[in-house]
Amino acid sequence: MKKRMLLFIVFALLVSLSLVGCSSETPKDEPQAQEKKQEKQYFSFASSGQGGTFYVAASGIAGLVSGEVDGLEVTAEVTKGVVENVRLMASNQTDMGFSYGSTAYEAIRGEGDFANNKYEGLRAVANIHDGALNFVTLKKTGITTLDDLKGKKVSIGPKGSGSAAVAEDFLKIVGLFDDIEISYxxxxxxxxxxxxxxxxxxxxxxxxxxxxxxxxxxxxxxxxLPVDDARRKTFLDARPYHVEYTIPVGGYKSLQEPVKTVGYTVIWVARDDIPEEVIYKMLKVMFSEKGRGYLENTQAAFKEMSPGIERFEKINLELHPGAKKFYSENK
Structure with missing residues (x-):
């Protein structure tokens, strides 16, 4: 009888200890789970207006990275365009985004749209693609050449957009700006x-x-409207960081022949204080076979995505540490 009682006491003691052990583990696990949730990092990617190609591209990057990289959540941010994108980075209101090569060139030197507002904290991440400056009208206007724009009402895009900056610069250099009624x-x-x-x-x-x-x-x-060879040469001689661009037949259903114009380089830039590992992880997934396929399905322009190191060196734009690490490992 005594043995039975002793066994019962021992059994009860073991059960109570196991229950105490279980209850003591629960508080330990909960903070760890909460800590893991808090580890997620959120970043904004500045793009353009919702009708622009940059917003589509930024949304593609955001969707890919947020879905494939643990702990990272990237959101495409609607903006007025690349000039505002860089200004937002300079004021710490966004983390990264698209820029033109010309915009970055001016920002790090305190020139043009960034006169007296030099931004030395801008870093290059990747070359995305080249873009065209499109001079658009309707057949019913009877306008067929750039000279026909003299005396006409022409919008060049919202102030703060890279499109407006390049268009205004082009029109001034080729001598058309003062002959056109400009709106933004x-x-x-x-x-x-x-x-x-x-x-x-x-x-x-x-x-x-x-x-x-x-x-x-x-x-x-x-x-x-095509840009004639003389004006293309005048513009590119003055702005060597821009490029020639030909819009191909098939680019739009209305085109019967290629249209020569001028273009600009579209690059991905980020603030220099964005963690190295964040940029590294983003590049790793974007340059993977799966990542490239996803982005190219989002927008065909991603087929042109490249490190762009030579272009950055040409304008003296320093690479982000995360980009340096990725490209050094993937030569």
Missing amino acids: LSFSDSASSLRDGHLDAFIIGGNTPVPALIELESTHDMVL
């Missing part, structure tokens, strides 16, 4: 004003095809 409408307002006859033409930058132009030509007879 958003891309969507530019297209609707052209449709309604309140504008004669507008200028928009973007990799072919630009979504806003696909929409325009679906309802109207769109015309893209």
Whole structure:
């Protein structure tokens, strides 16, 4: 009887100890789970207006990285364009985003749109693609050349956008700016004003095809004006960081022949204080076979994505440490 009682006491003691052990483990696990949730990092990727190619591209990057990289959440941020993107980075209001090579060139030197606002904390991450400066009108206007724009109403895009900056610079260098009635409408307002006859033409930058132009030509007879060789040479001699660009037949259904114009380089830049590992992990997934496929399905322009190191060296734009690490491991 005593043995039975002793065994019962021992058994009860063991059960109580096991219950205490279980209850003591629960508080330990909960903080760890909460800590893991808190480890997630959030970053914004500045793009353009929602009708622009940059917003589509940034949304693709955000979707890929957020879905494939543990602990990272990237959001595409709507902005006025690349000039504002760099200004937002300079004021710590966004983390990374798209820029033109020319915009970055001016920012790190305190020139042009960044006169007296030099931003030395800008770093290069990757070369994305080249974009075209599209001179857009409708067949009903009778406008067929750049000279026909003299005396006409032309929107060059919203102030703060890279498209407006390049367009304004181009028009001034080739001697057309003072002969045109310039306005700075958003891309969507530019297209609707052209449709309604309140504008004669507008200028928009973007990799072919630009979504806003696909929409325009679906309802109207769109015309893209060519840039003559003399003006192309004048502009590119003055701005060697820009490029020649030819819009191919098939780029838009309305094109019967290639259209020569000028273009610009689109690059991915980030603040220098964004952690090295964040940029490294983003590049690793974006340059993977799966990542490239995903991005190219989002926007064909990603087929041109490359390290772009030579282009960055040309404008003296330093690589982000995360980019240096990735490219050194993947030569």
